[in-house]
Amino acid sequence: MxxxxxxxxxxxxxxxxxxxxxxxxxxxxxxKHEDGDFILRIEDTDQERYVDGAIDIIYRTLxxxxxxxxxxxxxxxxxxxxxxxxxxxxxxxxxYAKKLVDKGAAYYCFCTKERLDSLKKAFGDSDDSxxxxxxxxxxxxxxxxxxxxxxxxxxxxxxxxxxxQNNPLEGSTTFHDAIFGSxxxxxxxxxxxxxxxxDGYPTYNFANVVDDHMMKITHVVRGNEYLSSxxxxxxxxxxxxxxxxVYVHLPLITNEEHKKLSKRSGHAxxxxxxxxxxxxxxxxxxxxxxxxxxxxxxxxMSLEELIRDFDYRNINKSPAVFDIVKLRWxxxxxxxxxxxxxxxxxxxxxxxxxxxxxxxxRRISDLIKTRIETLCDIGEMxxxxxxxxxxxxxxxxxxxxKTNTESSLKVLRxxxxxxxxxxxxxxxxxxxxxxxxxxxxxxxxxxGLWPVRTAISGKQSTPGGAxxxxxxxxxxxxxxxxxxxxxxxxxxxxx
RNA sequence: GGCUCGUUGGUCAAGGGGUCAAGACGCCGCCCUCUCACGGCGGAAUCAGGGGUUCGAGUCCCCUACGAGCUGCCA
Numbered sequence: 407m408x409x410x411x412x413x414x415x416x417x418x419x420x421x422x423x424x425x426x427x428x429x430x431x432x433x434x435x436x437x438k439h440e441d442g443d444f445i446l447r448i449e450d451t452d453q454e455r456y457v458d459g460a461i462d463i464i465y466r467t468l469x470x471x472x473x474x475x476x477x478x479x480x481x482x483x484x485x486x487x488x489x490x491x492x493x494x495x496x497x498x499x500x501x502y503a504k505k506l507v508d509k510g511a512a513y514y515c516f517c518t519k520e521r522l523d524s525l526k527k528a529f530g531d532s533d534d535s536x537x538x539x540x541x542x543x544x545x546x547x548x549x550x551x552x553x554x555x556x557x558x559x560x561x562x563x564x565x566x567x568x569x570x571q572n573n574p575l576e577g578s579t580t581f582h583d584a585i586f587g588s589x590x591x592x593x594x595x596x597x598x599x600x601x602x603x604x605d606g607y608p609t610y611n612f613a614n615v616v617d618d619h620m621m622k623i624t625h626v627v628r629g630n631e632y633l634s635s636x637x638x639x640x641x642x643x644x645x646x647x648x649x650x651x652v653y654v655h656l657p658l659i660t661n662e663e664h665k666k667l668s669k670r671s672g673h674a675x676x677x678x679x680x681x682x683x684x685x686x687x688x689x690x691x692x693x694x695x696x697x698x699x700x701x702x703x704x705x706x707m708s709l710e711e712l713i714r715d716f717d718y719r720n721i722n723k724s725p726a727v728f729d730i731v732k733l734r735w736x737x738x739x740x741x742x743x744x745x746x747x748x749x750x751x752x753x754x755x756x757x758x759x760x761x762x763x764x765x766x767x768r769r770i771s772d773l774i775k776t777r778i779e780t781l782c783d784i785g786e787m788x789x790x791x792x793x794x795x796x797x798x799x800x801x802x803x804x805x806x807x808k809t810n811t812e813s814s815l816k817v818l819r820x821x822x823x824x825x826x827x828x829x830x831x832x833x834x835x836x837x838x839x840x841x842x843x844x845x846x847x848x849x850x851x852x853x854g855l856w857p858v859r860t861a862i863s864g865k866q867s868t869p870g871g872a873x874x875x876x877x878x879x880x881x882x883x884x885x886x887x888x889x890x891x892x893x894x895x896x897x898x899x900x901x
Numbered sequence: 902g903g904c905u906c907g908u909u910g911g912u913c914a915a916g917g918g919g920u921c922a923a924g925a926c927g928c929c930g931c932c933c934u935c936u937c938a939c940g941g942c943g944g945a946a947u948c949a950g951g952g953g954u955u956c957g958a959g960u961c962c963c964c965u966a967c968g969a970g971c972u973g974c975c976a
Contacts, residue, residue, distance in 0.1 A: 417976055452975060519974090543972080568974055586906070595904055595972095603974040610976045634905055634971035657907080664968065692913095695925095699914055703924055722914080725969065729912045732926040742939075777938045787937090807935070840935090855935030867937035 410442025412625050414468075414475070415614065417449045418460030421675035422467045424728060425629060425659045425667060428693045432656060433627045434473045435694075435716040442624070446478030447617060448489040451607045467676045471690050472709050485621040490613050499608035502616050502646075503569045503601045511645035512601055515549040515570045516560050545570065545598045569602040571638060579637040583653045585721050591637045599638055611635060615642045618651060627654040627718075630725075654718050657697050658725040667728060679733075683780030685752070688737040696726040706739055734779040742776055749775055756784040761792045769878055773870040790863045791878065794887055797864040799898040802891075807852035814857035815895040818888055820847075821858065825885060833877045840872065861891035 412433040416426060437444040446468065450456055461479075468475060477483030487493050506512035526543045550572060552560075560567065573596040580590040601612040608616070618626060633655050643650045661667050667674050679689050687708070694712050695705060698721050707715070741749060750771040757767050774787055789795070802814035809817075824839055844854040859872040862884055868875060876884045 415976095419976080449976070455975065522974095566974095589905070591904070597972075600974050605974075607974085609974070614976095629970090629976095630906075631970055631976085637905095655906090658969065660969080662912085666969080695913065697913095699924095701915095703915075705913090705925060724907055726914090727912055729926070732913065735926055738938095774938095776940095804936085850935090852935050857935095859935060863936090865936085869937070871935050871937095873935090 408622070408624060410437050410440040410624050411445060411622055412437040412442065412627055413445040413447050413618070413621065413623050414473075415447045415449045415617075416464055417452060417455065417610070418457060418464065419452075419455045420457050420460055421463055421677050423667060423674045424676065424679075424689075424693055424696075427467065427471065427676050427689075428659060428696055429627060429629060429656060430468065430473055431471070431690060431694055431712075432654070432698075432716075432718065432721075433625075435712055436625055436627060436654070436718050437476075438713045439716050443476040443483070444473070445483070445485070445621060445623070446475040446488060447621070448479060449610055449613065450489060450491045451494075451603075451610055451613055453605075453607070463677065470680070470686050471676070472686075490608070490617070493613075493617065494607060498620075499613055499616060500569075500602060500606070503608070503612070506571070506601070506642075506645055507569065509645060511572055511641075512569050513550050513572050514552065514557050514561070514567050515545075515598075515600075516552075516565050516567050517545075517548060521548070543597075547572075547598060550598075566604040568600045568604050570598040570600055571642065573598055573638070573641060579640050581636050581640040581650070581653065583633070583636070583655050584718060585657075585723060586633065586655055589633070589636070596638055596641070599635075611638065612642070615639055615646075619643075619646070619648050623651055625654055625718075626651045627656065630655050630658050654721070657722055659696055659728050660725050661728060664725070664727065683756075683782030683784075684733065684737050685740055685781070688733065688740040691740075692733045692736050696728065697722045706736070706743075738779040741778060744775075746772060746775070752781060753784060756781050757788065760785045760789045763792055765791055765880075766878055769874070770869075773874060777869050787869055790865050790868065791875075794862075794890070795864040797860075799894050801860050801864075801866060802857055802895065804852075804856055807856040808850060809853055809856050811895050811898055813853060814860070815892065815899065817854055817857045818861060818892050818895070821854075822885070822888055822892065825881075825888065828881070831877050831881045831884070833873045836876050837873045857891075858888070862887045 414430040414433050416422070416430075422430075434444045436442070446464070448461060448464070465480070475481065477485060477488065479486075479488045482488075493499070503512055507514065522543065522545075525546060549570075574593045577593050578590050579593055579596070580588055582588050599611060600609050602608055617623075636653060636655075640650060659667055676689065680686070690709060691705075691707055691712075694707070694716075698716070700707060700715050701717075701720070702715070704711075744752075750768055753771045753774065754767060757770055761767070761770070770788055770791065774784055777787065778784055799811055803810045821840070821843060824843065828835065828839060840854055840858065841851075844851055847854075855872045859868065859875065862872065862875050862879060864887075879887070
C-alpha cells in the first residue's frame, strides 16, 4: 500500500476560519494516523481575491495549532513547487488541458461575456428577496462545434478563450465518498466547467485534480460544498485515465442559526478566537469534535491522542453547530490542567493590563486559574486589586452569612487593632488571626469573614477569600480599605 | 426552479433490527464552602412526520416536511 498523503490547499484570502482549520486538522490526522505525509499547497489561482499577508497567516496558524506540514512552499519534498502560480509558470495546466482537448474531453471556447449572459435564465419571483432570485446557466456547447480551422484562426487573432470540459449529455457518473457513500449524478446535469481561464490560470477545480495527481495525494479531504462538483472531478480523472483518490467530504460547520459561518460572526477565525482569549490546544480539541467523536468516549484529547484515535470512517454526515459555550468550557478545562508556570506566563499580560501596582502577580495568577474560561475574563475579575471599586454598604448585609451593617461594623472594629498589630501578613498568619477571633466570639466563619472580604474587595464575589486577598494587598492597603469600610458603616448606621 | 446531501434532547454526540436510547456542554437542584469558582451527587430534556418490510425499527425501504450546499473565467 502506498503511503498516505493528504494536502491542505487553502487559497490565501484572509484569516483561517474554523471550517478550514478543521479541514486542515482532519487532513493532518488522517495522514499522521497512518504515519503519512501532510502537505501544504497554496492555491492562489485567483489573483482578484489574493490578500497580501494571507500566506503568513496560514503558516502562523498551522504552527500555532501544531499542524506541522511535511512538505510545502517552505519545505520541498520533491513534488514542488507548492504554490500554484509558480506551478503555472511551467505551463503544466495548459499542457494537461490540451491533452484533454486532443482526446475530445475538452474544447476551446471563445464565447463573450455578452453571449454567456444571454444564456442565463431567471427564475423565481423577482419581487421576492434577492436570495430567491437566481439565474441558471448551463453552457450550450456552442464552441464545441468549431472546426479546427476556425479555432486556429481565432487563436491566431488573439481572441480571448477559455478551455472547457466536455461532459457527455447522456449516461451518469458515480463516485464514492468515504463518508457519504456512492453518489450518482446524471451527466446531463454536468456543466462544461472551465478548466483554463482567459487569463491563462487554471480554475481551482482543474488545478486541484492535476496537482493532486502529480503530488500523489491519496486522500482528498474537503468541505461538503464540493460534493456537487465532485462528479466533474471524476470525469476529469477518467478522461486522464488517472486513479481517483479517496474522497472524504466533511459536514458543514454552522453558526447558532444553522447557517454557514461567516466572517462577521466574530468567532469565525482561529486568530479571532485567540484574540478572544482561547488557547490553541482547546481550539484544536474542540474543532476536532465537530463532526467526529472518540470511540472511547473521551473529549479532552491532545493532538497526539487525536492522531492515535482518529478514524475518518467515523466522521458524521450531518452539519455541526459551532457552540462557543462548549468551547469556553473546554478552554477552562485546558486552563485548569495547565502547569502553573505556563499559565502564569499566558495570564501575565492580561493581569498587567488592569494592575499596575507592585503586587504578587504569581499568586493572583494561581487564584484565577480555576475561575476563568478565557484569558479575557481575567481583567474584570481582578481589577479590585488595583483600585477599590465604589460599593454600597448594603453589601455587608448577607442573609446566608447572617451578617448586617451592625454586625459587620462590630467585626471590623474588633479586628482593626489586631490587624494593625499584626506584623506577618502571610495568608496563614491572617487566617489564624481571624479564626481565633471567630472562635473567641463564638460566631460563624461567614460572620467574621464576609465583612472582611467585602471591605477589602468591594465586591460580592472575588477569586479567593479574605486571607488570600489581604495577604496579596498587603498591610497598608488592607488597613486603609478596612478603615474606609468602618467609616461607611458608621455613617450608614447613624443616618 | 434544478441537482446533491442531511435530520437522535437547546448544542456536540453514541447507537449498523432485539436491555427502561450512552456520554459531554448548557440548564435546574443538593453537598462542600468566608463569596465566586473548583470538586462531588442528582434531575429535567431527544429518535422531524407518515406509510411500509419484520415476530420486533432510531437502526432497512418509500413519501412528505424542514434544513443545508451547489447551480461563478470563487474556492
